[in-house]
Amino acid sequence: MNLNRIFKRKPAGVSDGGQFAHDQKAESAVTLAAPPETRDTAKLKMGEWxxxxxxxxxxxxAEGVQRFxxxxxxxxLRLSEERNAAIPEEYRSENRFYAAHDYYYGRPKADVMDVVKVTHPDAFEEEEVEWARDRIAVRDAPQDVQEDLSEIQKRSSIARDKADRVREEMARLEAVERKWAASTVAAGTLEHFPQAKEVSYLxxxxxxxxxxxxxxxEKTLGSLSMKQDGAIDGTGHEAGQEYLHTVISRxxxxxxxxxxxxxxxxxxxxANGERVLTIDIHSALNMAAERYRDEDHRWRS
Structure with a gap:
């Protein structure tokens, strides 16, 4: 039978516990020193090579994983020797350093850093580990699947470029509209108020x-006022008031x-910086017509 403690039999008649007393050990004369300090082999110092x-x-x-x-x-990052030994041999770095340089938008391409993350998930954020697993899954997918994904990414890149160009063009047109707001407002006002001659705003x-x-x-054909409490007061026909609401934003x-x-x-x-601006509709439209003629002439030249 197994015993949790070791006993030494003593002859009969021996005092201090009888024949099955515990074995008495002499006190050691050796003084135990503190163990030598061990340095974390993964921890880097500032400026270290x-x-x-x-x-x-x-x-x-985490212990054994130093990011820098x-x-x-x-x-x-650099791994400790123990952590590094767990990396599959195919991806293991002998110097225990690992790097990931090529992070492209929408590019699910796995690298050795992803292998490190899935090997030591306790040392990284959960999202990082999940992304690494996804990239590895794509990398290991059949070739035709990878080609399909590559085509999708290419089309997505083209779509983003087109969207950027559209946004740039819209920004340009918006700037032009603001630059020539008076003629834009004048043209719209005549459409909704055919007898209009002036547009004034505070x-x-x-x-x-x-x-x-x-x-x-002489008389007001339509108006719109924005109150401090957010209320809107207007006069004139409903379609005209709706148009004037867009005029305010322009x-x-x-x-x-x-x-x-x-x-x-x-x-x-x-004293409060408030002023009134008045647009003469016909004057603004005439100036706009001259501008278009000049631009057309420059274009044809």
């Missing part, structure tokens, strides 16, 4: 429109100088 340049350690993910930066872009010191009105030179944050270049009259600001 690495294959990628001087290290700038910034995070210890260098003067170059990239994702770097501009607050913060360049927000407080009110806008359309007149035939006229806000347009510099007074741009409006003046199109023939708008700008009153002197009061």
């Amino acid at each position: 690495t294959p990628y340049g001087a290290a700038e350690p910034f995070k210890i993910e 930066m260098t003067g170059d872009d990239g994702d770097y 501009l607050h010191g913060d360049n927000l429109v407080g009110s806008v009105s359309v007149t035939d030179g 006229l806000e944050d347009v510099p007074d100088s741009w409006m003046a270049e199109q023939g708008a009259q700008v009153s002197e600001p009061d």
